[in-house]
Amino acid sequence: GEDVEQSLFLSVREGDSSVINCTYTDSSSTYLYWYKQEPGAGLQLLTYIFSNMDMKQDQRLTVLLNKKDKHLSLRIADTQTGDSAIYFCAESGAQGGKLIFGQGTELSVKP
């Protein structure tokens, strides 16, 4: 079945770049999403990329998609302490709607 994998933890220093990686198995994925979850809160959509794109940039966020290797990454430039959170990648199939989530990567930003 479909599967999405992420590493569980990432620690960076304030001001550095963070790169969170994700791999997925469903080759029919249409859209791939990055969500952010702060402690005790719901998921906030950060950005998403359509499967026929290689890259998407939105201010400090850069999403890279390697469709051949089914690898997605989220780069956060100039990481701040307020970026500390859990980051989830998720994929949707051709019809949209149902999402398959990774386990989440907990980003810790040290001053």
Next chain:
Amino acid sequence: DGGITQSPKYLFRKEGQNVTLSCEQNLNHDAMYWYRQDPGQGLRLIYYSQIVNDFQKGDIAEGYSVSREKKESFPLTVTSAQKNPTAFYLCASWPGTVNQPQHFGDGTRLSIL
């Protein structure tokens, strides 16, 4: 402002009790979803509904039940048959357009007394 409201934020259940988690949306979305979140396991789909009066089981439906009598509302009941109900529960909705993401509520944390 449009959004998804989950209530209560914290809920406690005694052994053998059923409890119901509320999810209301005013986004006019057709589809609604319930997820369970456990540490280190991401989000797992419990039930989803694509239209009023219809719903389907997700990956971990055992011990849960839902109803969808109104477009705005998708309550989740955690029954006594769910042996490990302690978790964070998230409700989401989706407008039905393929390039649009799911929107999430702020979650309900359920604990066993």
